[in-house]
Amino acid sequence: MHNDREISLPTRQAEVVIVGAGLAGLSAARALTKIGVDGIVLEARDRVGGRTYSRPASDGTILDLGGQWIGPTQDRLAALAAEVGATTFPTYNEGKNIEFYKGERLVYEGAIPMGDPAATMETIEALLELNLMAQEVPLDTPWTASRAAEWDSQTVETWMRAHIENEHARHLLTLGVESVFSVEPRDLSLLHFLFYTHSGGNLNQLLSVADGAQERRFHQGAQYISERLAAELGERVVLQAPVHTIYQDEQGVHVASDALLASARRAIIAIPPTLAGRLRYRPALPAYRDQLTQRVPMGTVIKVQCLYTQPFWRDEGYSGQVTCDEGAVRITFDNSPANGTSGVLMGFIEGDEGRAWGRRTREERETEVIACFVRYFGEQAAHPIEYAEQNWAEEEYSRGCYAGFMAPGVWSSYGEALSQPIGRLHWAGTETAVLWNGYMDGAIQSGERAAEEVLQALSSSRTRR
Ligand SMILES: Cc1cc2nc3c(=O)[nH]c(=O)nc-3n(C[C@H](O)[C@H](O)[C@H](O)COP(=O)(O)OP(=O)(O)OC[C@H]3O[C@@H](n4cnc5c(N)ncnc54)[C@H](O)[C@@H]3O)c2cc1C
Secondary structure (H helix, E strand, O other): OOOOOHHHEEEEEEEEEEEEEHHHHHHHHHHHHHHOOOOOEEEEOOOOOOOOEEEOOOOOEEEOOOOOEEOOOOHHHOOOOOOOOHOEEEEEEEOOOEEEOOEEEEEEEOOOOOOOOOHHHHHHHHHHHHHHHHHOOOOOOOOEEEEEEHHHOHHHHHHHHHHHOHHHHHHHHHHHHHHOOOHHHOEEEEEEEHHHHHHHHHHHHHHOOOOOOOOOOOOOOOOHHHHHHHHHHHEEEEEEOOEEEEEHHHHHOOOOEOOOEEEEEEEEEOOOHHOOOOOEOOOOOOOOHHHOOOOEEOOOOOEEEEEEEHHHHHHHHHHHHHHOOOOOOOEEEEEOOOOOOOOOEEEEEHHHHHHHOOOOOHHHHHHHHHHHHHHHHOHHHHHHEEEEEEEHHOOOOOOOOOOOOOOOHHHHHHHHHHHOOOOEEOOOOOHHHHOOOOOHHHHHHHHHHHHHHHHHHHHHHHOOO
């Protein structure tokens, strides 16, 4: 059944094999291990944590290069963090924000720039309307929303053009889409946008620092949670074991990686759908599932950070938060450590900018990022101690971020294939989450849900014997 290369590999036996040691895979393994079900986790990288990745800068400041924030209602993440001893502090959110728009610089406080009353009014109206529409989308079956056909036949761009007259308001919503999805409004199904909004509560929650998804950060860096989970799981987690082929037969499931061949009764595939589609399955998966995986692309984001000796912008009363309508970095945050011993400015290069700047050299990006920060915060930003970046689309085992998204038609035609088990295979990963889809909290939820599915399958097959 296996090829020659696999016959010479070491083998491991477990009840469940899990592909991917991100928060989803590790949460699944933990849930199973807790009740005595033996699992093994195969991870492609030489580290755990997947789309969370924290590393110390030259002065010891922890830089989160991937997921970092936790906010209200992300209860699974909060509970897990508390269990493993990860502690949080508020995102710096004091003082004045800055907006650059059509060459003008506007200083403002609060969530939305108030300089242009017509734009503010239309932005608020659009947010309210979208929030109401989002509440109509059933979270476990978005394609059954009463207006699913209408919403899944258009992009967010189409909707904005039809419903928002004010160009400035359209620009603000575009920035909102870029910052939440790291894609352009033209890429995204309106139905997916509404599902995702409902999944995280509402747009206010998705977009805000205070009382929102950007409210708090982890002292230890977000990857610490996965590192603690992996430490608990010990030898059950195997690094540098990229999985390439999954066989299913009467006896069980056999998962072939570059490092070992793991056999089990069930498998949980806890990687983004597009990466799951690149694995080889024997027998081949049904067309319905394969065609889904052909249609869930990842967003494009390069997360950039500059380290300074101190958060100098705070002295002048600035929060560190900027929005802009040009340049590579159009959104920034103060990402300094809790005690403010050093200053970190963080920015995202997203969507079209991410696609364009991802093709340039690291040096070119560094020059551009520093130029953006100097424009926003003055000459003091010109000489960081360190520049750090993570280009997530270049990562072989992510191929983009923050998450997979749906273009028009995908939910309607393929929605059920996202998490429906196939034979002995179960699907996890934040893309399959009902609550906080796309976020760390959703990843944990998806892992726990897949573990529950596996338990039910194992216990019903035991009963049948
Ligand atoms: C820049 C950035 C900022 C973000 N900001 C936030 C935030 O502030 N708050 C928030 O909640 N979320 C944020 N997110 C999203 C969050 O990080 C993810 O939703 C979450 O970490 C996904 O977890 P996961 O386990 O589903 O997937 P992943 O973390 O992608 O885990 C999948 C794992 O599978 C491994 N893998 C892939 N292919 C294979 C293979 N063939 N064989 C074996 N292993 C394989 C990968 O290496 C990876 O470790 C952000 C993400 C990024 C990149």
